[in-house]
Amino acid sequence: MKLTNRLLKIASLVSENKRVADIGTDHGYIPVYLLNKGIIDFAILADVNKGPLENARSEVRINKLEDKVDLRLGSGIEVLKKGEVDEVIIAGMGGILISELLEANKEVAHSLDKLILQPMQAQEELRKYLLNNGYEILNECLEKEDFRLYEIMEVRYTGKNTVVEDDIYYEVGKKLIENKDQLLEEFIDNKIKKYNNIIEKLGDKDSEAIISKRNLANEKIAKLKKLV
Structure with a gap:
């Protein structure tokens, strides 16, 4: 086994x-x-x-x-x-x-x-x-x-x-950052890609709901980039 x-x-x-x-x-x-x-x-x-x-x-x-x-x-x-x-x-x-x-x-x-x-x-x-x-x-x-x-x-x-x-620390555990986990950079990169995909799928429509979702995704990306 x-x-x-x-x-x-x-x-x-x-x-x-x-x-x-x-x-x-x-x-x-x-x-x-x-x-x-x-x-x-x-x-x-x-x-x-x-x-x-x-x-x-x-x-x-x-x-x-x-x-x-x-x-x-x-x-x-x-x-x-x-x-x-x-x-x-x-x-x-x-x-x-x-x-x-x-x-x-x-x-x-x-x-x-x-x-x-x-x-x-x-x-x-x-x-x-x-x-x-x-x-x-x-x-x-x-x-x-x-x-x-x-x-x-x-x-x-x-x-x-x-x-x-x-x-953001609910999404990326603080211990992962403190321990400098060897897979942390890849982990965060994957999350950034996920949010970029969300932005891409939202397109360039400008309804209030779409703008809110786009802003939230951009905010998450900015926070994620500061973690590494």
């Missing part, structure tokens, strides 16, 4: 000797990898669908790890009880769905040492939810796979909201 770059990066963020839950585990590749490497010695593998959970069960069986895992069918972190695990991985879902899963079981979400989150879209909305609902973003990194850049966040609940001085 060989992990993709994205999954390897996520696995590398898991702390040693911690009890881990992988939510939306699919084939269970990350926890199986971590168990085989001896990085952790117990994992809960959970999925809302029976098919993926059976895939994970098969992977666990092949690797003879039955005594080190617990497989659970259910939605998000609602399958967990407070104190069962130290860290939770939620990867490969939309940012809004991730925020809904955290909201659905605050008792568990707030008690964890760390959450490792990898949203596939709506990353901006997820950052906004986290920072306005008492979570601290401990770290962020980017990983490239098949020409796509993935955003990965390490977060923890502190109960303190974070004031963001500009909305």
Whole structure:
């Protein structure tokens, strides 16, 4: 079993000797990898669908790890009880769905040492939810796979909201800038291209709505250019 770059990066963020839950585990590749490497010695593998959970069960069986895992069918972190695990991985879902899963079981979400989150879209909305609902973003990194850049966040609940001085930091995480992530320039360039495409599609019409959208896109581009 060989992990993709994205999954390897996520696995590398898991702390040693911690009890881990992988939510939306699919084939269970990350926890199986971590168990085989001896990085952790117990994992809960959970999925809302029976098919993926059976895939994970098969992977666990092949690797003879039955005594080190617990497989659970259910939605998000609602399958967990407070104190069962130290860290939770939620990867490969939309940012809004991730925020809904955290909201659905605050008792568990707030008690964890760390959450490792990898949203596939709506990353901006997820950052906004986290920072306005008492979570601290401990770290962020980017990983490239098949020409796509993935955003990965390490977060923890502190109960303190974070004031963001500009909305651009919901779109580009401050930790990416502070860490001078090696993929940051490409990441920002991609966002600038996206806004330039929006401007191009708007054309030269001058209705109030079009002007507002064009001005917003130009404002975003100017802010993005200042980040690198």
